[in-house]
Amino acid sequence: MDIAPGFRYARQVQFAETDMAGIVHFSVFFRYMEEAEHALWRAAGLTIARPGETTGWPRVATTFDFKAPLRFQDEFVVEVRLGLATRRTLLYEFTLLRDDKVIGAGTVTTAFVSKLPGEPMKALDLPSDVVRRLRDACT
Amino acid sequence: MDIAPGFRYARQVQFAETDMAGIVHFSVFFRYMEEAEHALWRAAGLTIARPGETTGWPRVATTFDFKAPLRFQDEFVVEVRLGLATRRTLLYEFTLLRDDKVIGAGTVTTAFVSKLPGEPMKALDLPSDVVRRLRDACT
Amino acid sequence: MDIAPGFRYARQVQFAETDMAGIVHFSVFFRYMEEAEHALWRAAGLTIARPGETTGWPRVATTFDFKAPLRFQDEFVVEVRLGLATRRTLLYEFTLLRDDKVIGAGTVTTAFVSKLPGEPMKALDLPSDVVRRLRDACT
Amino acid sequence: MDIAPGFRYARQVQFAETDMAGIVHFSVFFRYMEEAEHALWRAAGLTIARPGETTGWPRVATTFDFKAPLRFQDEFVVEVRLGLATRRTLLYEFTLLRDDKVIGAGTVTTAFVSKLPGEPMKALDLPSDVVRRLRDACT
Numbered sequence: 001m002d003i004a005p006g007f008r009y010a011r012q013v014q015f016a017e018t019d020m021a022g023i024v025h026f027s028v029f030f031r032y033m034e035e036a037e038h039a040l041w042r043a044a045g046l047t048i049a050r051p052g053e054t055t056g057w058p059r060v061a062t063t064f065d066f067k068a069p070l071r072f073q074d075e076f077v078v079e080v081r082l083g084l085a086t087r088r089t090l091l092y093e094f095t096l097l098r099d100d101k102v103i104g105a106g107t108v109t110t111a112f113v114s115k116l117p118g119e120p121m122k123a124l125d126l127p128s129d130v131v132r133r134l135r136d137a138c139t
Numbered sequence: 140m141d142i143a144p145g146f147r148y149a150r151q152v153q154f155a156e157t158d159m160a161g162i163v164h165f166s167v168f169f170r171y172m173e174e175a176e177h178a179l180w181r182a183a184g185l186t187i188a189r190p191g192e193t194t195g196w197p198r199v200a201t202t203f204d205f206k207a208p209l210r211f212q213d214e215f216v217v218e219v220r221l222g223l224a225t226r227r228t229l230l231y232e233f234t235l236l237r238d239d240k241v242i243g244a245g246t247v248t249t250a251f252v253s254k255l256p257g258e259p260m261k262a263l264d265l266p267s268d269v270v271r272r273l274r275d276a277c278t
Numbered sequence: 279m280d281i282a283p284g285f286r287y288a289r290q291v292q293f294a295e296t297d298m299a300g301i302v303h304f305s306v307f308f309r310y311m312e313e314a315e316h317a318l319w320r321a322a323g324l325t326i327a328r329p330g331e332t333t334g335w336p337r338v339a340t341t342f343d344f345k346a347p348l349r350f351q352d353e354f355v356v357e358v359r360l361g362l363a364t365r366r367t368l369l370y371e372f373t374l375l376r377d378d379k380v381i382g383a384g385t386v387t388t389a390f391v392s393k394l395p396g397e398p399m400k401a402l403d404l405p406s407d408v409v410r411r412l413r414d415a416c417t
Numbered sequence: 418m419d420i421a422p423g424f425r426y427a428r429q430v431q432f433a434e435t436d437m438a439g440i441v442h443f444s445v446f447f448r449y450m451e452e453a454e455h456a457l458w459r460a461a462g463l464t465i466a467r468p469g470e471t472t473g474w475p476r477v478a479t480t481f482d483f484k485a486p487l488r489f490q491d492e493f494v495v496e497v498r499l500g501l502a503t504r505r506t507l508l509y510e511f512t513l514l515r516d517d518k519v520i521g522a523g524t525v526t527t528a529f530v531s532k533l534p535g536e537p538m539k540a541l542d543l544p545s546d547v548v549r550r551l552r553d554a555c556t
Contacts (some may be wrong), residue, residue: 015455015466016305016448018298020188020350022468023252027169031433034166038432042490049159049489050433051439052395059165063202067361068262072298072466073459094220115160117330121208154316154327155309157437159489164433170294177293181351188293188350190300191534211327211437212320234419256469261415298466299532304476308444327437337443341480347538360544393438399486 006095007043007138008083013074023069030062033094033106036078044137046130057110058121060089064106074098082135088112088123090113090131145220146182146277148175152213162208169201172233172245175217183276184270187234196249197260199228203245213237221274227251227262229270284359284373285321285416287314291352309338311372311384314356322415324408335388336399338367342384352376360413366390366401368409390392423498423512424460424555426453430491440486447479450511450523453495461554465549474527475538477506481523491515499552505529505540507548 012030019025041048048057070076074096083091090110096103113121140250150171174206185253208221209215215237222230233244252260289310297303317325326335336337354376361369368388374381391399428449436442458465465474485491487493493515499506513520530538 014448014452015297016303016451019293020190020296020298020300021195021197022298023197025531026175026201027166027294030169031431033432036435038490047490051159051488056160058160058162058208059205061204062165063200063204065200066198069197071468073455095214153309153313154314154436155442158432159435159437159439166433170292173294174292186351190349210329212316212325244505268311298468299473299475301475304479305444305447308447312444329437332439336438336440336486337483339480339482340443340477342477344476347475 006035006079006093007040009039009078010082011035013070013072013079018072023052023071024054026064026066028063029066029096029104029106030108032066032078032096033041033062033092033108036080036094037092037108040080040134040137044133046133054114054116055124056113056115056121058113059108060111061109062107064104066104068098068101068103070096070098070103076103080138082131082138083107085126085131087125090126090134140200141190145218146175146179146221148178149215150174150215150217152211152215153210154210157211162210165205168203168205168235169247171217171235172186172201172203172247173229175219175233176231176247178274179219179276182223183272183273193254194263195254195260197245197252199250200248201246203243205243207237207240208241209235209237209242215242219277221270221277222246224265224270226264229265229273238272279344284357285314285349285356286320287317287356289313289354289356291348291350291354293350296350301349304342304344307342307344307374307382307384308386310356310374311340311370311386314358314372315370315386318358318412318415322411324411331377332392332394333402334391334393334399336391337386338389339387340385342382345381346379346381347374348374348381350378358416360409360416361385363404365403368404368412419523423496423510424457426456426495426497428452428493428495430487430489430493432489435489443481443483446481446483446513446521446523448480449495449513449524450481450509450525453497453524454509457497457551457554460549463550464556471531471533473530473532473538473539475530476525477528478526479524481521482510483521484519485515485521487515487520493520497555499548499555500524502543502548505541507551509513523535 079095081093092108156167218234220232231247357373359371370386435443496512498510509525
């Protein structure tokens, strides 16, 4: 079975991303996934956040499994694929690779919400054109 | 059924932890979980990392489910409980609360490894006295 | 000559603040200064930022001189003093101490601005009551 | 008078680098300067840090003057120039530009030290070949 290659985002580890154990701090992998997500949005001709907007895409759940460490100046790729989209949530799946070695894999589940000043966030139906354009940009 | 209250770590949201959406960035919750873990280690009379050490506790997997946002200066508590310990992995379970409201819940699975310079990390059996002391400090 | 002790903010180094050199990353000291500044605002009964506000306190200039490193779990104090206030800028002066050892010293110069959506920030005269209350809270 | 253009490092603002004021947090500019410094080292065929090394380049002093804010997805350039090198300190000078607009300018003064486990850092004379290669890569 073939797996679509997904959208690819290339990155190099920066010094400030390492910790005293000499490897990239585990919280930084969530930044890597998000950077790749936003690069995908740009590739789809979209932008995920604008100043003063009254809607947004907050995270509902996220996971990461660590297979091998990354170190200062390592070059790696984040592969992004779109997983299941329900009426109100969208799943992104990520794989981090250094050369052909899998560094780890993670997921981010997002919702689409209205956020009016002084009111709690309220879940909205996903805009189907956005999901379609992201899916197109992944392949 | 009673649930042990776990170890509690109190914290306040700092400005630099917010993002342009006006809420704490989702990657920061992994720092909050780790801060609570390390406070638990100190409460157990232990320290998780020392300069030049040849063993360490890298993360194997981590998850977080987001229920409500945190904002600048919000005061919250991280509750830590020890979950399953296998021969080579230890699970921490975390709940974040602002007053009585659940902000989110997450897990961190760690391993115990040797890390000699120039060699890949190698999994070791968990030191049972460390696990016991952490469990005692949780209750 | 006596120097006023200033406002004191106590803190402990977190693991994620260290880098592969085994010490706190130099950029983190700017977060420490800001945390102490905001603690001073709270001690003065003020809050420096609220959601949706149309004014703000952006940084105009900042400096830090490093005297000694901080390491994981080090406990330290940030002393804050108010320096020169001009019509449109306010200077904070910071000293970081671990026990009696000076870790470093820095400054932050802030302005007070209006920030309306879609318009550039515009400098305003400092609110004199805010400056007075901060000065009182420093002594 | 002509000013050498310096080494140029291009970057785009990431979401996690913004704060609730909608702009890049001021502490992040120190990461931008460091990223540009390390890119200069790579351009000079050098690397500033290796695992287990017993020498290092800690920061002695740093400054930044903020002229205009950066926002999510802004593309900007960091220009790096080598300033004064004394026997034991090296000065980098940075200018951040978005298109032709100056966003800000800063400096980083570094020292070269030995750092043996369990001993305090000790200043060493700068390796002159490193300084020469960095200067060559700047022009």
